[in-house]
Structures are given as C-alpha cells and as structure tokens.
Amino acid sequence: xxxxxxxxxxxxxxxxxxxxxxxxxxxxxxxxxxxxxxxxxxxxxxxxxxxxxxxxxxxxxxxxxxxxxxxxxxxxxxxxxxxxxxxxxxxxxxxxxxxxxxxxxxxxxxxxxxxxxxxxxxxxxxxxxxxxxxxxxxxxxxxxxxxxxxxxxxxxxxxxxxxxxxxxxxxxxxxxxxxxxxxxxxxxxxxxxxxxxxxxxxxxxxxxxxxxxxxxxxxxxxxxxxxxxxxxxxxxxxxxxxxxxxxxxxxxxxxxxxxxxxxxxxxxxxxxxxxxxxxxxxxxxxxxxxxxxxxxxxxxxxxxxxxxxxxxxxxxxxxxxxxxxxxxxxxxxxxxxxxxxxxxxxxxxxxxxxxxxxxxxxxxxxxxxxxxxxxxxxxxxxxxxxxxxxxxxxxxxxxxxxxxxxxxxxxxxxxxxxxxxxxxxxxxxxxxx
Ligand SMILES: Cc1ncc(COP(=O)(O)O)c(C=O)c1O
Numbered sequence: 001x002x003x004x005x006x007x008x009x010x011x012x013x014x015x016x017x018x019x020x021x022x023x024x025x026x027x028x029x030x031x032x033x034x035x036x037x038x039x040x041x042x043x044x045x046x047x048x049x050x051x052x053x054x055x056x057x058x059x060x061x062x063x064x065x066x067x068x069x070x071x072x073x074x075x076x077x078x079x080x081x082x083x084x085x086x087x088x089x090x091x092x093x094x095x096x097x098x099x100x101x102x103x104x105x106x107x108x109x110x111x112x113x114x115x116x117x118x119x120x121x122x123x124x125x126x127x128x129x130x131x132x133x134x135x136x137x138x139x140x141x142x143x144x145x146x147x148x149x150x151x152x153x154x155x156x157x158x159x160x161x162x163x164x165x166x167x168x169x170x171x172x173x174x175x176x177x178x179x180x181x182x183x184x185x186x187x188x189x190x191x192x193x194x195x196x197x198x199x200x201x202x203x204x205x206x207x208x209x210x211x212x213x214x215x216x217x218x219x220x221x222x223x224x225x226x227x228x229x230x231x232x233x234x235x236x237x238x239x240x241x242x243x244x245x246x247x248x249x250x251x252x253x254x255x256x257x258x259x260x261x262x263x264x265x266x267x268x269x270x271x272x273x274x275x276x277x278x279x280x281x282x283x284x285x286x287x288x289x290x291x292x293x294x295x296x297x298x299x300x301x302x303x304x305x306x307x308x309x310x311x312x313x314x315x316x317x318x319x320x321x322x323x324x325x326x327x328x329x330x331x332x333x334x335x336x337x338x339x340x341x342x343x344x345x346x347x348x349x350x351x352x353x354x355x356x357x358x359x360x361x362x363x364x365x366x367x368x369x370x371x372x373x374x375x376x377x378x379x380x381x382x383x384x385x386x387x388x389x390x391x392x393x394x395x396x397x398x399x400x401x402x403x404x405x406x407x408x409x410x411x412x413x414x415x416x417x418x419x420x421x422x423x424x425x426x427x428x429x430x431x432x433x
Contacts, residue, residue, distance in 0.1 A: 003391070006049045007037045029398040031383035032390065041068035043408030046395060054390065055413035058397040059404045062238055065263040065356070066318045067408035073266045076313035077306060086304045093312050094303075100315040104245050107258060107274035112303035112311075116237040116261025116271040117145025120200065122297045123257050123273050124149055127198035127231045129286040130279065137190055137199045137230070139181040141370020143207035144200060144235050145261075152176045154371065180369035181205055182214045187221065191228040198231040198257075203247040206238040208373040209400045210352045210359040212366065222253040231279070237261040237271070241404065242355035244324045250355075266314045270307035323407035327356035330414055331405045334358050337418035345425040360401035360421075385424055392420040 001008055011034035015021040022028055027035050037049045044067055046056045059065050101110050113119040124136055124147070138144075140154040151162040152172050159173045177196060179186035190196060203218055205211035225232040234255040236246040240263055243250030248258065256279050261271030275283070287295070301307075335358055338351045348364045362381055367373035377400065386396050394417045396403060403417070 001033060003052060004032075004034075004036055004048060004050045008034055010037050010049065011035070026398075031387040031398065036390070043067045044406045044410070044413060052393075054393055054395040055409075055416055056395050057403040057405070057409075057417060058395050059406055060267060061262075061397050061399075062241070062404065063262045063265075063267045065241060065404055065406060066266060066314065066323060067406040068267070070266060070313075070318045070408075072317040073268075073310060073313045076309045077268065080305055080309035083305070085306050086301060088300075090303075091305045091308050093308050097308055097311050097315065100312070101272060101274060104315065105249055105258060105260075105274055106245070106254060108277055109280045110272050110274045112307060113261075113271045113273070114269050114299055114301050114304075114307070115145065116235070116259055117147055118299060118302070119259040119261060119271040119273040120144045120147045120150070120235060123233050123259060123275075124198065124200065125295070125297055126257070126275075126279070126283055126286075127233065129290075130282040131197040131229060131231065133195050133197040133230075134175045135177055135196050136175065137177045137179065137196045139201055139205065139370060140178050141181070141205060141208035141211070141373055142200075142202065144202075144259075145237075148172060149176050150200065152178045154178045154180065180371060181211055182217050182368045184217065184220055188224060191224045191230055194228050194230075196228070196230045198233050199225055200233045200235060202235050202237075203239050203251070204242070204354050205370065205373070206357065206402070207399075208370050209361050209367065209376060210354070210357070210402070211369060211373050212352060212354065214368065218251075219253055222255075225256075231256045233257040233259065235259045238357070239354070240264070241327075241357045243328075244319070244321050247354070263319075264314055265307055265310040266318065268306055268310035269301070270303075270311060272311070318407070324356070326407050327405045327409070330409055330411065331356045331358055333411070334403065334405060334414050334417070337414065338421065341418060341422045341425060344422065345429065347425060356405045358403045358405070360403070362401070384428070385421075388424040388427065389417075389420055392416075392423060394420045 011021055039047045039049045044056050046054045098110055102108055136149055138150055144150045151165055152159050153162050159178045161172045177190050179190055199221055222232060232255040234248045236258055237260055239247035240260055248254055257275040259273045335351050335353045338360055342349050349362050352359045352366055361376055362378050363376040367376050389396055
C-alpha cells in the first residue's frame with residue numbers, strides 16, 4: 001500500500017461509478033487490498049501508475065503470452081485503425097490468415113469469433129447438430145470460458161451444476177456428462193453409450209492448477225471418440241503455449257475441431273475454431289436441413305477488421321518458431337530454478353511444466369485429476385505468495401501459481417522470480433509457528 005499510493009487513491013475514486021470499484025469483477029481477484037493500476041506494459045514488463053516496474057509472468061492470463069504490444073502487432077493495429085474497423089465484409093488479409101492457420105494447425109477450415117468462450121459455444125452447437133446427440137462430455141475441474149454447458153462439477157462422484165453460477169435456472173447436468181481426467185474406465189463407459197456429441201477438453205488441464213495427461217490417455221480419447229461417433233474438440237486456448245502448433249499439433253493426437261483464443265490476437269479480442277473437411281461437410285449438410293434464420297452462433301463483432309489484422313501480425317510475425325525456441329528454453333530454466341528453491345527449502349511442493357507454462361503446486365505429489373488438483377489448492381497460501389512476490393517485483397496471475405514465459409521475457413527477470421520465491425519461502429518458514 002505504501003508503494004502504490006496512486007493506485008490506492010484511484011480505487012477510491014473508481015468506486016463512485018464502477019460496481020465494486022472495477023470495470024469487471026475479476027479485477028477484484030488480485031490478492032492486494034486494491035488492484036494495482038497499469039500505466040503501460042511493454043514486452044514482459046508492466047509499469048503501474050506509481051512507477052513500479054513488475055516482471056510480468058501473468059501476461060494477461062495468456063492474452064499477452066507473446067509479450068505486451070509486440071511492435072508488429074502495434075503497427076498492424078494502428079494501420080487498420082485508419083481504414084475502418086467493422087464492415088461485416090471480409091477484409092483483405094483474411095485469405096492470408098486462413099492459410100497461416102491451416103498451415104500451422106493442420107485443419108483446413110476456420111471461423112473467427114470474438115472470444116474463446118464464444119468459439120466453444122459454437123463448436124458445441126455444431127457438434128450437437130452434426131451428431132444429432134444432445135450430450136457433451138467434459139472433465140471435472142475444466143474451464144472453457146463463460147459457456148453454460150460446461151459449468152458442471154463432480155462432487156463425491158456425483159455431477160452437479162456449479163453452485164456459484166449467477167442466475168442459473170436450469171440443470172446443466174441434463175446434457176453434460178462429467179468424468180475425471182485420466183480415468184480410462186469412466187471414459188470408455190461414457191462413450192460406449194453412444195449418446196455423446198463431443199468431448200470438449202484441453203489436452204493438459206490448465207485451469208485447476210495443472211494436470212498432465214497420463215501416458216496414452218489423449219490417444220485413448222481419440223480412439224474411443226472415433227469408435228463411437230463422437231467429435232473430439234481440443235480447446236487449445238491455453239495449451240497453445242505447448243509448442244508452435246499447439247499441444248495437439250506438437251504431441252498429437254489431432255482432434256476433429258479445435259479452439260484457440262486470447263493470445264492469437266495478442267490482446268485484441270478474437271478467437272478461432274478450426275475443423276476437418278468431414279466436419280465442414282457435415283456442417284453444411286446439417287444447416288441445409290434447418291429453416292433460414294439465426295444459427296445461435298456468433299456476434300456482430302466476430303471477424304472484425306481489427307481482429308483479422310491482429311491475427312495476421314501475431315501468426316505471421318510474432319508467434320514464430322524462433323519465439324517458441326526462446327520461450328521453451330527459458331521455461332526449462334525456470335523449472336530448474338524453482339526446483340532448486342523447493343529442494344533448498346525442503347518444501348512439500350512440486351513444479352509442473354508443459355511448453356512455456358510453468359506451474360508451482362503446493363503439494364508434493366502431482367494431482368492426476370480435477371478433484372485431486374482442487375484438493376491440492378491452498379488459496380490462502382497462494383494469495384500470500386502472490387502478494388509477497390508482487391511486493392518483490394514479480395507479477396503472477398491471481399489464480400493458482402501459473403507462470404508464463406514470453407518471447408520478451410529476459411533471463412534476469414526469471415532469476416529475479418526465482419530469488420524472490422526463495423526469499424518468500426525463507427520469510428514464511430521463519431514466521432511459521
Ligand atoms: C481453456 C480456456 N478456454 C476458453 C477460455 C475462455 O476465454 P475467453 O475468456 O477469452 O472467452 C479460457 C479462459 O481462460 C480458457 O482457459
């Protein structure tokens with residue numbers, strides 16, 4: 001509070017007109033007594049209005065995974081801003097973005113939405129109309145955005161609509177089946193009933209801490225979905241951090257559809273979903289049987305000119321193989337550094353890592369599913385760590401202990417994070433009762 005008097009004062013003024021003092025409610029989720037106000041961010045450094053410079057490992061919860069305002073993105077946005085932003089017509093450049101997506105992710109057809117939530121809602125609709133089945137299958141602890149169908153939890157082995165939802169009036173479990181990640185038997189049993197339209201999943205669970213797939217689990221999802229006429233949809237909004245072609249493009253197996261959001265526009269709201277030729281044909285056939293009218297998919301700003309310009313810059317010039325090489329090698333260094341702290345301080349914690357995403361989990365044993373991952377979370381300890389780290393100059397996302405490495409992240413920022421964590425661990429152990 002002493003270091004951020006302007007942010008504190010701004011919080012008081014904001015409270016006059018913004019509900020609970022913020023323009024969007026998750027800005028209250030930070031562990032500080034008031035959110036720090038960002039003045040600017042460049043590369044992997046964020047500067048507050050009090051002039052505090054923070055090494056940013058949150059990176060907008062992946063929106064800025066490839067750094068804040070990379071110069072080619074900033075130029076593309078500025079150029080497009082002078083030419084109009086929303087016409088409801090394809091702009092020049094759409095053809096290039098389509099080719100970039102197809103070449104990178106190996107799926108021939110694509111559509112653009114404004115958010116990944118919207119893309120997920122779209123693919124669920126398509127899967128249902130194509131298969132003629134109403135149910136979808138998800139994994140306990142997943143998050144795919146503000147998507148009603150997906151807010152189902154498993155408690156004590158029983159599915160239930162998430163209790164915290166605002167204004168929820170129908171029972172989501174009617175059409176959503178939930179099982180634990182890495183549960184081969186439950187997967188086989190659920191798909192054998194042949195009433196599931198799609199499996200919607202992240203190849204690595206990233207929203208409940210991080211849960212890695214056990215060897216063969218992703219391949220089993222692929223095999224069984226194919227065997228039972230269920231579409232496999234990979235939501236790679238976060239796992240695009242696994243490698244240049246995302247997780248499925250780097251490690252396999254390929255899905256029938258895929259969703260990518262957030263970082264693909266570098267912070268400009270946009271997302272995409274891609275699909276195979278078979279799915280494309282099935283989409284056309286399904287639509288031809290319906291009367292004309294609104295499909296229930298998409299919003300006015302979908303595929304607007306700014307989104308297309310942003311994606312062309314990101315895919316063509318920012319999310320390059322060289323950028324990934326840098327990110328992957330630094331993430332590997334971060335893992336070594338964090339493991340060093342854990343060993344030195346004899347902490348009952350571990351580090352999980354895929355690609356450029358590193359997660360510090362405050363239990364000794366890696367969780368193998370959503371229930372175990374939830375049980376492993378210690379919200380009080382996480383908040384304390386985040387607060388102590390931000391006071392030392394390292395910014396983590398307010399949710400769990402996720403650290404993202406961008407192409408702009410420097411080795412010294414990484415070393416500071418490791419040293420800061422070491423200092424936090426020492427301070428905490430000195431003060432432990
Ligand atoms: C895996 C995954 N999919 C989709 C989304 C939704 O993205 P958005 O909030 O941009 O709609 C998120 C958001 O964090 C996510 O983690």
